Amino acid sequence: MTTANQTAIERYRNNFLREVEANVEEGHMVKMCMQCGVCAGSCPLGPAWQHSPQKIFMMIRAGKRDEVLGSDSMFMCTSCYNCMVRCPRQLPITHIMHGLANYAHRLGLAPKGQPTRDFATLFWNNLIKKGRVNELTLTLRHYFRGGLVAGIKEALSMQSIGLGLLLAKRLNPMEIFGGHGVKDLKGFHAIIAKAKEIEDRKKGFSA
Amino acid sequence: MADNKYAAYICSGCGIGDAMKVGQLENIAKKEGKMAIVKSHPFLCNAEGVQTIKDDIANEAVTHVCIAACSRRAKTEAFQFDGVAVSRANLREGVLWVVAAGKDHDEVRQEMAADYIRMGCAELKKMTQPAGNRKEGSSKRILVVGGGMSGMTAALEIAAAGYEAVIVEKTGALGGMAAQLWKRQPFKEPYSAAQEVGVGETAAKIAANPLIKVHLNSTIAETSGAPGRFLIKIAQESGAVSEESVGAIVQATGFTPYDVAKLPKLGGGQPNVVDQAGLEALAKTANGGAIKRADGKEVKSVVFVQCAGQRDETGTHLSYCSGHCCGTSIKQATYFKDQNPEIDTVVMYQDLRMPGMGEDFYRSAQERGVIFTKGKASKVSGGDSCAVTFKDLILDEENTIAADLVVLATGQVPNAGVDLEAWNPVVTAAEGGDEAAKVQRDAMRTTSVLKLNYRQGPDVPQFKHGFADSHFICFPYETRRTGIYAAGPVRRPMDILQATDDATGAALKAIQAVENAALGRAAHPRSGDLSFPKARLEGCTQCKRCTVECPFGAIDEDEKRFPVFNEERCRRCGTCMGACPVRVISFENYSCDTVGSQVKAVEIPDEDEEKPRVLVLACENDAYPALDMAGLARLNYSAFVRIIPVRCLGSVNTIWITDALNAGYDGVMMMGCKKGDEYQCHFVKGSELAHYRMSKIGDTLKQLGLEPERVQTQEVAITDNTRVVKLINDYVAELDKLGPSPMKGFG
Amino acid sequence: MAKKEYAFYPGCSSQLKASASNYLVSTNSMCQALDIKLTEIPDWNCCGASIGYCEGGELPRVAINARNFAQAETHLPGQDIVATCAACWLGARESKERLDASAQLMKETNEALAAAGLHYKGEVEVRHMVEVLIEDFGYEGLKAPMKKSLEGLKIAGYVGCQTNRPFGIAGESFENPLYLDKMVETLGGEALTKYEQKVTCCGGALAFSEPEKSQKQIRDIVESAYDHGAEMIVTPCPLCQANVEVYQSEINKKQGTKFNMPVVYYSQLMTVAYGGSAKDAALDGQLIRTEKLEKIAGK
């Protein structure tokens, strides 16, 4: 038997499904999908998905590890929860999509430069810094993610909005120098570190 | 009979009295109808009106009553009198409500009503109240053929109702296919795990039940007789023959799995490719431990290929779905998962069919990690490592999947015995002296399950795909062999749960059959009817039409080829009466005369009156109700028609048609049920036979010098209340164009 | 003593000078009129928001929410946590339900909290301000402090996603929730009940990362409001408010539309109806000013 054939044969084994069940948030529910496709049709960003959630579930069962974990589809999730409330099998699809994206991201398999992946990373880093989100630095970092020139261009294009928010007292330029934050930052960080440590241990990232 | 006394009661209620001259109708009943008593009443169906009739029955010794009021379908209970023959003249739905209102129509309305009075009286004169109750069949024991789950259930249910049951089982033990199962699909909540089959307990209950007798290693050598008096010859494997008298039969002969050898493309016959029964055997051997293949290797991965040799549109394999196989494969997948969750189990399906609560079982298998793949397998190869090549219908790609074992979900093939459609031409050829056909006939006979000695063949007629099912949705047990009821997978593909329910239903029908037989009553759909066909054999020409055409195989032939009527098998449809060219067959209350006299009672106006007369013979099951409902909706049709309800178009004897045409009717229209594959006829072939017979009437018409259009046969559904009106009116218009019948004035 | 007291979880965007500061200001005014006392959870932190999934993972997000719970449980015992932000409410409630459902998760979470000397007993209730208004006051109760009617105002109720799914407000459907309409009617305004984009996603956090895809959503939301004759949109969610209001100018620029549809919070409507000034209702905080509402407020 050739290697290619072996791969094809292995493909439909449950291995990748087991990996997902073990390591992905709510991954144990993937097997419950009955391929009705209501999730695929419910997503506001549906047309942007290369693979719909229901198809991803089938791909997981079919062992298509690289295609799933390398896909940008999960990053199209707006967390609107439409799929989840309509799923006749009550799969927590939103959470599974988040979980798959997180897993792919952590494994480094998620597409590089995927804007939502980058923004989401930025967001988390921003919030853990002070315990609360700094909207200004988050926004600026986001616009400048592609380098200085692109950033200035994008920020300029949005400057009327920024100015408007400023005038409406809904953006504080002083936030750039610090801004809101939790007082017990040390404790906050300790909690996150501990939580991360536990989770990483369970999902095999600690090693 | 000298004792008969005839009375007619005319109701003037519901507006009849306003629209018709009731006095004149009374006179007609008296003078032309020769009724001894004629009364009219403003509200005949109320208690007082009915009492008038009852009083006359009691005090005046009235034996025959003509009710001229509403349709026979209305106030039926009010106008039932024990031991008294009743005819109904339909003045309300048949005249008042369908003839256009207003003075312009007074004359034709009155003529129509008058004719219905004449017809009601004429019919009554020819009727006798059926005596019934011949008490020929008095056995209330019930034979159950087959000792599988269906048969065992039927026997236990029969016994639980207090009746005796006799089981004939061809193998050496009870249990059938169910005994070969490791477990069965869950049949009550929580529908999450396979359950014990329970064959042992059921068989033990049967052994302990004094009302149940079991013949093992036995088959039926001959079945003769009729409900209430079947005589069964039972052949034992040893060669001994015993006899049992029974009143009814439940046929629970089950199924055989479709032969996997017919599926070489799907690996049938190759090592480590088994059917579902094969997997049950492996699971039984494993007895809860790891399931091993025939070569002793523990199975670590298994693929179930659904619809193997089923739902086949090429005509090569089974075209139907066997219903149970999705659930069976799910159950079998749980055998593996419950023993070792690490075993890869894939169910490859096209449509996963788990109706009702089965959905819960499907879910429970998914929870266990059984993988469901919507795909169509194109090739399976067996061997040490099996491979299934398939099209993944979701991912839209060709793929191959490896497994230690492949299970093919093949279908159920019913054990229904001889297919009569194939049997009959062989027998005809054999009777014609064809020696090869004789050999073939005898060979076929050995494959028979019931070995009925009926004129029409040794087994019950099959419906579709060889299953001994009913054609009727509302009446799943409406069989074509009275007193014989199929149950379980021989009737229809099914699982154990449905089969046990089915067996219980069939048990009831068998009990009902023995009770009816003992009272001389008809079974469905004319249940309770006490009439039965009588033949004046001295006039019989041994033409065999009645024995061939009886839809229920009720009529055998004696050595001289005279018909032998088995009343308990008869369903009282009258097809034999319609078939008989010499009109020697009749029922006490329904005969060539009861209808013929009505045909003749109608007054045929002269040609110059321009009042055509059209006879409508309407099947009482669908067409007559449709006509009634046209009345209920106050739809108008021509007042030139005269409608006679018949039991079935199959009972229509051509003499009625020729009599009508001879009498000067301008046309005859027959309204019957739908014929063909999806027939609606409650007596199976009545409508079809009528169409056939009428197609042959052309010569007669020619002899009379009449146009073929003067006789029409229509298929009518019960919902056709607007259509029947159109049919009638169009037909009257067509006849009008044709001009009056040249026979007028010769009658 | 106030009629009702709650542990308040304002969330990052509702802080002063943050993007939803007008929500905070008007909420405070509204609560005053209803005699509600809101006490901020001491030293609360961010909920992690949905978008936190990518880097944050599962347990860290639950843990930071549990930190808020532990604070509330300790310092504001017996008080329900009330959030105004849809994402905060969802993040918190999701965490609470998961903790309720899994002893293992509870154990791990408390292990993490212990690193900061905290412990969560599992006793909090997490509610949205809208739930409080509807369940604890009722539409009749919300009428009580009314001083002005919003008569003549045609308002499209835009519920969005996260106040609606997966939890939603009891008794309302996911596809056609009517509570904003009922609130508008309670305040005397004209609710555009047939407005069919009321649960369309605005793109959420993807407004940043996938602006074109999000703006297509926003365009539908605003366009339909115009189609139904709306004079303004009302929403319970800060991200919805921001996205739908802020990007109208962008859409106008790119697609030549002339959108200028005010987007307000229910708390602003209520503040005005309760007699508050434009400033109390933070109407000056609108990018697209709502003159009609300001006019009523000024009366």
Add this chain to the structure above:
Amino acid sequence: MTASIATNQTILVVGGGISGMTAALEAAECGKQVVLVEKAPVLGGRTARLYRYFPKMCHPTCGLEINLRRIKQNRNVRLMTMTEVTAVSGSRGNYSVTLKVAPRFVNEHCTACGKCAEAVSAEVPNPWNYGLDKMKAAYLPHNMAYPQRYVIDPSIVGTSEGEKAKAACPVGAVDLEMKEESVTLQVGAVIWATGWRPYDANKIQPYGYDRFANVITSLEFERLADPQGPTGGKILRPGDGKEAKNIAFIQCAGSRDENHLRHCSRICCMASLKQTQYVREAYGEAGKSTIYYIDIRAIDRFEDFYQMVQKDATVSFVKSKVAKIVENKENGNPVLHGVDTEGYHRYATEHDLVVLAVGMEPEITGVKLPDDIILDSSNFIEGSKDGGMFGAGSAASPLDVNRSVQSATAASLHAIQIVNKTARAEA
């Protein structure tokens, strides 16, 4: 009707649909005494309101006619309409059943002449047509109504309309003084053939049954196709009365859905396949049917019917649970959004009319039953603890007509076994 008609050898059948009629008749034709009670003013139940049956495309009223004829001539069956069971006490072989008989306001004198309906002008929604049209407040429920007796709607009792009906009756059958009655019966066994009802389509929010006029249920569609229905058999959509030629059928509307009904309702796939043929019957090649499905459950020989429909060029199949429906405001057409999962194809397809193949829910859901009754978690009747009461037909499981009759026949035997035991004990 009084209690004297029944004894502990009598079988009570609750529900006069096809299952109840079958259970009652099969027992009666075995010689047993039966009381058949029906909540509605007429027999027939759910199936009598169907236009055709699958797979034969025959008419349910054809079987109804036979069953009515059996009932009319069988004196072992006592029928009580407008009657509900309010309490059951006692135990197997010896139950005491309390019945509530609602007033019909028309007594047994009624000849169905129709004068009352002519006299009355008030109209009420017609339940026979699921409220798709209105009927006179003095009415014969349908043209095969049995008992063939008019009913006066309670809404006109005590009004001048009611008096008009009374004055118009030539036989004094209208009795506006009728009151609700309570009756107690002794019976030996009880068969619950209480049937099913369509799952409330309003609850399936993404499909907008409550918002879009041109989204209807499969049962309403039966009435539209039926010549005896509100449109005289023309398939006209409710929104604007236009001919609906391009019709979407959405399967599993409420079934196989943990947000609604967990179970598969079994009949809906076949019902929709059947209904595509109504479209063909009405419009020939100009009709178009699309079935949106998860799995087509055309079990056993129904597969033949499925294969026949598959070959029909006017019918197409999309393997997809429709995500949501929006209305095209210009023409009132429903637009279906979703994904065909066989290969992942996104669609937004406009149809003239959407038919929701709504699931089956036991009619007794939410009704208080005797404590003894065992229900499964979907409220289907499994039986009773003392073994003297039985579920039959779709009250016991989601079943098609054929299987319901089979189930009712089986239940009938179980009831007979109980009363026979009593008879033997007393003999």
